[in-house]
Amino acid sequence: MDVPVVVTVRLIRSFEQRNYKPVVFQQVSLEQTAQDFMRCVRDDIATRPGLPPPFREYRYDTMKIIHQAHGAKTNELVMSLDDDEKLILQDDQTLRAAGVANETEVGFFRKDDYVFYKANPKTTW
Template identity: 85%
Template sequence: MADGAVVTVRLIRSFEHRNFKPVVFHRVSLEQTVQDFIQLVRDDIATRPGLPPPFRKYAFDTMKITHQAHGAKTNELVMSLDDDENLILQDGQTLRAAGVANETEVAFFRKEDYGLYKANPKTAW
């Protein structure tokens, strides 16, 4: 796709409370690095209209592929806890090398929150 990919970024504010917001990015270059894309998303959400302030100011630092176009979706409500070594995007890679393609959905979250949730995956109401 010459003019870029469509990537949905799921901003995860809380795993336990299932507090997340999907944000769609159009014309994403898959040749940019993971760090560059993270910075682009951070800059965008800081000023995006309609996004609640807790999401704008949150210290998101890690991305993980949650869904590929035409692939099976997970039954997890927020994000799958499996296959981190293959699905967490690594600094220094391009998005394409990390496995991101057109219509990929990625989760954006704080690694510390994810570690705590993964150790004790309970949801609160």
């Protein structure tokens, strides 16, 4: 049975400047694919009130699990750079199969930015 859950999506504009905005999504079906969920998030943030235009218009293309409810948190301020194989959501995978559960926090970012930052993880703050 598919029980809708709450997922927090951290919209990450810049890893170097720690520029991100958390957005809470309720009634999320874990049976949808990661690709479908990303499309829903993009559609929602395009018109969400109170979200600055730079966050609305950014070309997000990748999601990664940041934190599970009742789990250990990373020391990284924006997102952990570890376990990409396990934590990055695959487009055709259901959210449940990817490990998303109630009160999971996922990062939504541009993969090119992440790869660049991971190669040289320095902040400009």
